[in-house]
Amino acid sequence: MADRVLAIMEQRDGALRKVSYEVIAAARLLGDVDALVLCEGAVEGTGDLRAVGAARVLSAAHPDFRLYNPDGFAATIGELASGYSAVVFAGTATGRDLAPRVAARLKVSCATDVIELGRDGAAVTATRPVYAGKVLQKIRLTGTPAVASIRPNTFPADKPAEPGPPGEVESVTVPAFATRVTVKEIKAAATATLDVTEAPIVVSGGRGLKEPANFKLLEDLAAALGTAAVGASRAVVDAGWRDHGAQVGQTGKTVSPGLYFAIGISGAIQHLAGMRTAKVIVAINRDKDAPIFKVADYGIVGDLFEILPRLTDEIKRVRAGQ
């Protein structure tokens, strides 16, 4: 029997989220992928999912699925899942909430925040960071189906550049369910537009920025870089300079961007816990002995207030020339 894997797509406001493509890429490591979209109505980009590797695209539409509906989603996936050897979720706020609910219904454990997926015979194996990233845990999921959520920005995915013509989408029935938990609304965060967990580049600042207004320097750098998000150390979040949603580290978010800037951040172990899996790390700090330089690929020692404007200009110049 070919291994069939159910990949749970995430959408917001009728558009697929980038991480959904990563879920397909991860699920393909385990077998033939059926992509499931839970939605109220049509979701943009659904038809393209076959172009990125889904064998089938399934749509579970329900009037109560405009926003996340934990009970309805879990009931639908729980019902479908018995035909699959694995179910893969995005390790987002939604996926982390939903995967254990589905797993409990199916009487299996689940692997959270997975960075590698594979098989050992019939069993699914997964690698995941534990102890604040100090240890990598390799596990085997021995129940069926295997349930896992993947860390965003970890499994490279191709997103089709141009939306193609809508492909075939099969409707699946949403079983009867009782809504016990209701998501009333999503309040937009005061600042963050692009979330640090999803951004390909993260520019983080710490206490070295001296005062909240100086984060403008980081916002300028992020804007010059294009799709970049501004992150922060706990010291500045606790001081009320930035929202908790921007905090990187053990008690904040775990990020794995392609490029991470740590600017005026000392590199405490709890901060490293949240960003050590970034592909390339750049540190700017005036203290040459700051621990951040031990994990940074590239560093500049010096005053960030002198370096940042220059860096922003240089990046603008280089990107304009491309």
Next chain:
Amino acid sequence: MKIAVCLKRVPDTTAKITIGPDRKSITDTGLKFVPNPYDEFALEAALALKEKSGGGETVVYSVGTDASAETLRTALAMGIDRAVLLQAPGGADGLAIAQALAAELGAGAFDLLLFGKMAVDDHNHAVGPMTAELLAIPCITSVAKMTIENGAVEAEREIEGGIEVVTCSLPAVITCEKGLNNPRLPSLKGIMAAKKKPLETKPAALGAPTLEIVSLELPPERQPGRIVGEGADAVPALVQLLRTEAKVL
């Protein structure tokens, strides 16, 4: 209101972790253990709710070895009324733990069941919502703000780029995120009182395992990086390296 808090004993987050000879577990000797930091938000929430309502009971549960009794005493010292230790060897299997807790907590025995959003050792984020599913009661995870009125919960949880406002009715499971409150420290009086509070011990009814640890490994060391230079004059060289060597720009 009757409130249950589920508490895990975990290694202090600043501790150096050493992998044991079996390559599947960590070495406990010399390691400092603490109550899971997210569970402290749960303990504080339980105490504050009881104080506000002026009645009811708070009970703390932990699945673990006898060493977890010490962690439970800390919760009693903070002000929790009584503790239950469900004895079992440690494990990373979230469902097995949730089954043990669900069997003990029963349906309907509590108005509110509080968990941490995750345990800082295994990072599973699973035991709270799994327990709720097993008990067939509502659950809201990673809650950073909550109000409870007339048997209904309104909570806020952070999602990517926004905040979800979520409601449910009691009884419910809530898993607690940083920002919910500032956990109190046990007072000297509390520590004395905790010695006389009931701490019941019984075997845990762990579920059958569906997850096996194959191995623990240290993550690959990051290659020591390079100081490109000092001050703003190093900027062009840095940008050059990011483009041509790291190929990230």
